[in-house]
Amino acid sequence: MSVGNPRHQRHVSLRILLAGLAALIMILPFVIMLSTSFKPQTFVLEMPPELIPSEPTTRNYREAWSGNSFAKYFANSLYVALSTTFVVLLLSSMMAYAFARFDFLGKRIVFVVLLAGLMIPGIITIVPAFVLAKNLNLLDSLNGLTVFYSGGMVAFMTFLLRGFFEKIPLALDEAMTIDGAGPVRRFFHLYLPLSRPALATAAIFTFLGAWDEFVWALTVINDPEKRTLPVAIAALQGQRATEWGLVFAASAIAVIPVIVVYVFAQRQFIAGVTAGAVKD
Template sequence: MAVASSHQRLTTWLRFILAAVAAVVMVLPFVIMMSTSFKPQTLILEMPPELIPSEPTGRNYREAWTESSFAVYFANSLYVALSTTFVVLLLSSMMAYAFARFDFPGKKVAFVALLGGLMIPGIITIVPAFVLAKNLNLLDSLNGLTLFYSGGAVAFMTFLLRGFFEKVPIALDEAMTIDGAGAVRRFLHLYLPLSRPALATAAIFTFLGAWDEFVWALTVINDPGKRTLPVAIAALQGQRATEWGLVFAASAIAIIPVIVVYVIAQRQFMAGATAGAVKD
């Protein structure tokens, strides 16, 4: 018994140490970014580095927000991310509902084709996607970004939501059908309310994907006034290669909406992320 107890304590301590190391590895870059964003330019490369600046300043944040039309880029990214999230949730929830509760010709083939699209890396399709965007006059267009971001996210979100919709008790569906509820009413008043955790999870993933996307925005946006934040921050770094305080301040501003979205939907997101972990 003593040997078993000692072994258990050792295992617990090892898990604690590994978790602590992993936490430090993940948090340290963020701490360095925030620390550097409050340092004046003359102290950024000081040795040894200070995690808590001895002379903190908000100058980097003021310059990041007021210079180089940063507020415009912020608004562009917010518009694209929010509109993409709305379109993806609307389309994927309806498609997931159809795949989960209706039988129609070609259902299995369509779903397999949907999953097959997830296996193709997006970078492989960037050239034909660019040609398509050019032919549709969607270059230098925020709505064009929304359209292509939505097309890239709908398949996975449909797959995610379909699993949740299938868990809705069929007896509730049949009861509403007997009461005269049509497919649209059942979708709005039964499936969507019971699948809020899944919808919150899909919303967060979609928002983050659209907010952080860089390659496609860099490819199709040439107008400086239509840039999104990732492209704008990359351009800022190129113009001010040594002003890391300014670059990190811009990056810190860029993560504010991500934190806000996660805090608002945290409870539903955690419920959605853990759903299915315990089998009924």
């Protein structure tokens, strides 16, 4: 089919139109959130709504950050998300390395069981998980959140990284073995450096999962000083049901770390998610 074919051009135009429409639908709620966050309370529910506020103000941001211990909740979420990302990357990369390059008794069975756990919705296990957290004295604990977030994400990240590790040429592994490198050295000096795109992808998914998680944090955290941002924003909305500018300003601040993480890791992330899209 030639490039100048009218039918081909119509198909391309239709795909561009549909992609643009999908992008607009996805970004519109974010634009409305940002617009509302800069509006005074008296203009929040104005009709017709204005995407560009006629009288913009930063009062909502100042009040959101300085009031209601928001900075404390921000720090709590950042600690939990970063610690979860570190633990998940460490454990899942080591497990993926073992599944990709070593043979041991029950390897296939263990991997199938690991994947089977991904098929169980987290909400089903929330009650036994709560009992376990209580028995381990991990209630009302930020470290407790890290433990359970890590446990819930390790399986998928292991599955993700295993595929990348298996693509690393076995000849490089054998060459380092001949040079006297042991499994640990090969792991840190061969597999991890060559798997940066996969590690960046896993890091972004893990950070987002821990940063945005709401249900488990709401279930096990009772101390207001140990709340994470999603729980704090929900509580803010309950206390100030009509102050949507304040709620949206808090939500906009909560998005900043996500954007920062993606901006710094976007090149590796894109390489990671597209690595399997091209056939060797």
